[in-house]
Amino acid sequence: MQTPRFLPCGDSALTVEFGSAIDPGLNGKVLALDSLLRANPPAGLIETVPTYRSLTLQFDPTTTDYDALIRLLEEATVGLQPQAAMGTRWRVPVVYGGEYGVDLDDVAERHGLAPSRLIELHSAAVYRIYMIGFIPGFAYLGGLDPRIATSRRTQPRLKVPCGSIMIGGEQAGIVPMEMPSGWHLLGRTPVLSYAPGRDPAFLFAAGDEIVFDPIDASRWNDLERAALAGEPVAEPVQA
CATH class of the missing domain: 2.40.100.10 (Cyclophilin-like)
Known part of the structure; x- marks a missing residue:
């Protein structure tokens, strides 16, 4: 299983990238992590933006920082299972x-x-x-x-x-x-x-x-x- 990549996006955002394809399984992991963070938002999280294969997190750099979020995300993505499309x-x-x-x-x-x-x-x-x-x-x-x-x-x-x-x-x-x-x-x-x-x-x-x-x-x-x-x-x- 491919290990997620954590990519800095300036000083107030980062992206968790699960792969490089248009794939329901990869997108399911994006949705699963998005749901997890929405249910239990870490301090400083402002917004999450799901895409085909990645999730971008915008955060308040006066409340948290890149390294703290990476530690949280590394733990959250261990064994993360894809979420089925549960929308309308x-x-x-x-x-x-x-x-x-x-x-x-x-x-x-x-x-x-x-x-x-x-x-x-x-x-x-x-x-x-x-x-x-x-x-x-x-x-x-x-x-x-x-x-x-x-x-x-x-x-x-x-x-x-x-x-x-x-x-x-x-x-x-x-x-x-x-x-x-x-x-x-x-x-x-x-x-x-x-x-x-x-x-x-x-x-x-x-x-x-x-x-x-x-x-x-x-x-x-x-x-x-x-x-x-x-x-x-x-x-x-x-x-």
């Missing part, structure tokens, strides 16, 4: 193709698939949210069917619409606000994964799961109005 499974409605997913046909052709088959493969998976990052609320998803994994675009777009459902390499993502991206746009959801005036502002969290529900474009306007009015559009479902 969300059903997210998606309009695929056309103006909502301008790259769908091109990605399907690249893989020798009919667009309808690409939609089937994309929406059949259960995606794990490995991390939230890049911009507020952006959900990095693992679990993409390898048959439709697609290298990123050579020319990124400067503006991708809020709610875009994208793939890039072996990853998938949900866009929380207009942003630049070189990923491929397969569809769009009216779900607002980030809404600053909402409580909570972030709908999804690391450890949650996503299943995509293909819907007809005729439903878009009603669902978008509901989402903007603060009504629930993504539904929690039983695993």
